[in-house]
Amino acid sequence: MVYEYANRLSQRGHRVNVVHPLLRSPNRASLTKKLGAPVVLAANRLTGLPRTGWLNMLPGVNMLLVRSLDERFIPPGDAIVASAWQTAERVVGYAPDKGRKFYLVMDFDPWLGPKDRLEATWRAPLHKIPISGWLSQRLIQSGAEDVTPVPIGIDHERFRLLNDFGSRSRKVAMLYSRLDYKASDAGLRALEICKGRHPGLEAILFGRREGPRHIPSWITYRSNVSDETLMEIYNQCAIYLCSSLAEGFALPPAEAMACGCAVVSTDCGGIREYAEHEITALLSAPGDVEALASNLTRLLEDEDLRLKLAKTGHELIQKFTWDRATDEFEEIVSGRNVNP
Numbered sequence: 001m002v003y004e005y006a007n008r009l010s011q012r013g014h015r016v017n018v019v020h021p022l023l024r025s026p027n028r029a030s031l032t033k034k035l036g037a038p039v040v041l042a043a044n045r046l047t048g049l050p051r052t053g054w055l056n057m058l059p060g061v062n063m064l065l066v067r068s069l070d071e072r073f074i075p076p077g078d079a080i081v082a083s084a085w086q087t088a089e090r091v092v093g094y095a096p097d098k099g100r101k102f103y104l105v106m107d108f109d110p111w112l113g114p115k116d117r118l119e120a121t122w123r124a125p126l127h128k129i130p131i132s133g134w135l136s137q138r139l140i141q142s143g144a145e146d147v148t149p150v151p152i153g154i155d156h157e158r159f160r161l162l163n164d165f166g167s168r169s170r171k172v173a174m175l176y177s178r179l180d181y182k183a184s185d186a187g188l189r190a191l192e193i194c195k196g197r198h199p200g201l202e203a204i205l206f207g208r209r210e211g212p213r214h215i216p217s218w219i220t221y222r223s224n225v226s227d228e229t230l231m232e233i234y235n236q237c238a239i240y241l242c243s244s245l246a247e248g249f250a251l252p253p254a255e256a257m258a259c260g261c262a263v264v265s266t267d268c269g270g271i272r273e274y275a276e277h278e279i280t281a282l283l284s285a286p287g288d289v290e291a292l293a294s295n296l297t298r299l300l301e302d303e304d305l306r307l308k309l310a311k312t313g314h315e316l317i318q319k320f321t322w323d324r325a326t327d328e329f330e331e332i333v334s335g336r337n338v339n340p
Helices: 002-011 085-091 115-122 133-141 184-197 227-236 251-258 289-301 303-317 322-333
Strands: 016-021 032-035 039-042 061-066 079-082 100-105 127-130 169-175 202-207 219-223 237-242 262-266 281-284
Touching: 002 016, 002 061, 002 322, 079 085, 085 100, 085 115, 100 322, 127 133, 127 322, 169 184, 169 227, 184 237, 184 289, 202 227, 227 237, 227 251, 237 251, 237 289, 237 303, 251 262, 251 303, 262 289, 262 303, 281 289, 281 303, 289 303
Parallel strands: 016 039, 016 061, 079 100, 100 127, 169 202, 169 237, 202 219, 237 262, 262 281
Antiparallel strands: 032 039, 032 079
């Protein structure tokens, strides 16, 4: 998200610095950004600049590596945007020459930080830009002010419909992650339940690192896939399964929708931005494996329902573009759309 905004703001004539602080501990992940003249975005890395082969960074974006987030290493600008609670703690104390202060809120408790410190940053004197309406409500309930949600976008060139809705095999795609809040084991259990009901079921799992230790032959696992390969996976499958306990936006199900999958998911918060039960997806309570499996079974057995959800979901998700998100983001950080 940070790099997408950096590229697109650069294309619009902003001078953008993405600040990457050297960190001694891998547990102190942080991101900071700054926008305007210049605009700075900051990202986390242990020893240096990250590899961004999955996204071509434009020449107008300055990928800046600094010793720390100490104020002396941060260039001046028109706006500075923290992009995690750790960097929000630092940005709030910066001098005015660093720019107007904003906070792109993508993280939430209890998985991505201690509740008290994280919510303290939500109440800090920064203009908050959460990535979904659900996350916006969490901020407001914690006492946050100056909150303007900007739902993120989908790159519809990288994720688009290649195979017709009706010509897909009964195959299910799912992101696999070892992060607790992704609850991938619950997704696997739901798939196993459905396999017992539908012996011909096949699934494709994908993830950044190694897959499950013991994986049955009817499940294929792909690691470190390119966007092009991921688009092909989505287009091979009739259904996308999401088992997360909570998500700020839930990007993979949105990508899958853009590629024509019908979505079965937990009601994990941010997904409500585009997923409505029985309209564009089937939703169930987080952690309820049986309900997740039941919804998956419904789509395996009801082709009309699957096609309806796939088509309505695909139509709706077209509204979520990076151009629209960048328009709104740019208005806020430029001071044209900031609450008094």
